[in-house]
Amino acid sequence: MKLAGNMKIDSPAFPLYRAQVTYEGITDVIGNAFGTTLQDTLCSTAGQQPSYAGLSVKLMSGDAAGQVRPIAIHNIANGQITVAAAWTDFNGAVYQVPARTRFTILSSGGGGGSPPPAPPSPSVGLWMFGHVDPAMAVGSLDTFACPNLAGFEDDLFNDEFWIQILRNDDAPGTAPEREIVRVLDYVGATGTFTTDPFSANVEADDLLCLFHESIMGIEILGFGTLDTSSLTVPADSTRPGLYAWENDEYFRGCLLMPTEGNCRFQPRPIAHYINATGVFDLALEPFSQLPGLVDYVLIRFAYPVAAHEKINLIFDIVNAMLKLTETGGVFTADGTEQNVYINDDPMGVYEPRVVKIDCSNMAWGDDVIIRWYERIEAGGAYIIKDYMLLEDVQDPTLGLSPLKNIELEPNRFGVQVTLEQTAGAAYRDFTFEVIYGV
DSSP: OBOOTTSOTTOTTHHHHHHHEEEEEEOOBOOOTTSOEEEOTTSSGGGTOOOOTTSEEEEOSSTTTTOEEEEEEEETTTTEEEESSOOBOTTSOBOOOOTTOEEEEESSOOTTOOOOOSSOOTTSOSEEEEEOOTTOOSOBSSEEEOGGGOSSOTTTTTTTEEEEEEEOSSSTTSTTBTOEEEEEEEETTTTEEEESOOSSOBOTTOEEEEEEGGGSSSOEEEEEEOSBOOSSOOBOTTHHHHOTTOOTTTTTTOEEEESSSTTTTOOEEEEEEETTTTEEEEOSOOOSSOOOSOEEEEEOOOOOHHHHHHHHHHHHHHHHTTOEEEEEEEEEOOSSOEEEEEEOSOSSOBEEEEEEEEOTTOOTTOEEEEEEEEOOSTTOOOEEEEEEEEESOOOGGGTOOSEEEEEOOOBSSOEEEEEEEEEOSSOOEEEEEEEEEO
């Protein structure tokens, strides 16, 4: 303990002073430009002093005399003290603590709880509020300093921490407020962060929150940047090359959520993940609009993709029961019994409705036989159900409609309709249509 040497030990005030003050010194190195450090080489192992992190420091001289700040970090190797908030002068400007400044370290921590020791323990510091440097002259999308978050180890927050802008000081309520981006680099000496870009500049006096992915209300399994913008099949083609252990369906049932852009904070369940191309095939609902080429996170979820697909299949089958399907074409008779239509092996109970054959091209002297068959056991023979014999011109004025309808019945194992022209000067063309249920 180093205390002032000008107080006599028998002074009645000495016990009280000793109880309230842990250390008294004079800085011998100028503090950083962000106003968050002071340095006294004797307040270190060189002066046989322990760490005072968690206590409070009070400036006794200079333009910030009387201000008290909690000590966030005490580097006992060189005596540098980093405080949790910048010193300010009588104008409210950041005050860079010069050499030859008197200070005392008080014996109790500041109100509101003490700051974390250095290095920060796992139980604290996983989220912190930041104040963007008031002296920042030009805004930036991705690089800014928070003096009150200076002093930690370089790169401590890289990749695993995220920043959300809580307040745009110049224009509250506008971007980049509420946007969340990933920290790419951190410089401890200045508290400078480099991040993925926000959609608008971060500027002086903006307020932010720095938080670790592990304490989010959602569990982030992965992150990246979309390079294909799509409502239903967005993709990150770089992902397969970065994460060799991921394979097809690795994120099946998880959520894909952009953290910026037009669809920020829109979680969408993933039906299928295609590893070769990094495609996320979304289930159920597309994005409300194109998400853009933006950062995203993959969130742990238990979306019942298989159940959803089965429900969709059942829905399609039930819906299909209400639908009729049509096929048809034109064929030319050749004197043999020809298939007009055949379903040789239905997958289930099949409901053919009608085969319509246009016989308008028949002429005098033509003979045509239309036959239809059914198979009523698996692998069995076709059995003729009925036939129709047509002769000569099919003229409505003679009471003969040229359009012939062959009505069919539900069937399980197969149905066949044939046409054979047995007489006539030429082989005729016949147009046909088949209508059946699916």
